[in-house]
Amino acid sequence: MPYTRSRTGFGRQITMILVLPLAIMGTGYALFSQQLTINSQAAKPLYYSSQSMFATYNESSTVQGTSTAYTFNPVTITDRGIINMSAWQLQFDVPSDAAQLTCDTTVVCTQNANTVTVTNGSTNGNIVAGGSATFTFSFASATPGYVLQNVYISGTYSSSYQTISGLTVGYTAGASSSKGANYTYPYSFTVTNNTGLNLGGWQAVCTWASAPSNFNIGTTVNYVTTANSITFSSTAALANAGSFTFTGSFGIKSSTWAITGCTVQGRG
Numbered sequence: 001m002p003y004t005r006s007r008t009g010f011g012r013q014i015t016m017i018l019v020l021p022l023a024i025m026g027t028g029y030a031l032f033s034q035q036l037t038i039n040s041q042a043a044k045p046l047y048y049s050s051q052s053m054f055a056t057y058n059e060s061s062t063v064q065g066t067s068t069a070y071t072f073n074p075v076t077i078t079d080r081g082i083i084n085m086s087a088w089q090l091q092f093d094v095p096s097d098a099a100q101l102t103c104d105t106t107v108v109c110t111q112n113a114n115t116v117t118v119t120n121g122s123t124n125g126n127i128v129a130g131g132s133a134t135f136t137f138s139f140a141s142a143t144p145g146y147v148l149q150n151v152y153i154s155g156t157y158s159s160s161y162q163t164i165s166g167l168t169v170g171y172t173a174g175a176s177s178s179k180g181a182n183y184t185y186p187y188s189f190t191v192t193n194n195t196g197l198n199l200g201g202w203q204a205v206c207t208w209a210s211a212p213s214n215f216n217i218g219t220t221v222n223y224v225t226t227a228n229s230i231t232f233s234s235t236a237a238l239a240n241a242g243s244f245t246f247t248g249s250f251g252i253k254s255s256t257w258a259i260t261g262c263t264v265q266g267r268g
Helices: none
Strands: 003-008 014-020 033-038 046-049 053-064 067-079 085-093 099-103 107-112 115-120 132-141 149-157 167-173 177-179 182-193 201-208 214-217 221-225 229-234 243-252 259-267
Touching: 053 085, 053 149, 067 085, 099 107, 115 132, 167 201, 167 259, 182 201, 182 259, 214 221
Parallel strands: 046 149
Antiparallel strands: 003 053, 014 033, 033 046, 053 067, 067 132, 085 115, 085 149, 099 132, 107 115, 167 182, 177 182, 182 243, 201 229, 201 259, 214 243, 221 229
């Protein structure tokens, strides 16, 4: 008789939580993982998650003689973090006699022995913070009441700059000086990372009403200017709970010039 049950990588009964590094997909990304043992079945599945990436699924099965047909619809990949992901991968074990494995066309599925690897397709790799992607798969096995084993999920951060809660920039104007009609305005800038993540880079945009005629910016940041703004970008990563301060001075023939505001974005 058909029956349905729901599984999640973070079930009701958690018997162990362990933080450990995980690098399934590439390098250069600040990923960590959590290992949870779910004691909801006699066979205990292991769930692993990369930073803020979660996998849940709804499972239904139908007994057909000596075989059981398993359908997982949907499997949901969710980014519960504060930074967008650009790619993801899910891996799990199926019974050794699993046959008729079928995945929908939105993902890429491969099988090596009893391990199945699901990688995002061309249209669902990017998951915004708080967003999700879904897919379905199925297989048949003589094993009754099977629960997916050794479920791993990992993701890579988007390389584009994005607004991240907890990443801030402040600026302070120093005392200006003048020589004839030429004025120099010194500024100090501080980027602070309280996002809970180690960031691979940041980019701050500061605006003004008119562009200065000369600049003196330290070598610790890169910068480009337009008629209305200057964009600073880091040359080094910024750890969580860390801050980075740099200075600059701007020359212009104006006695009332000032920076009017700054915003900052980060990336993994």
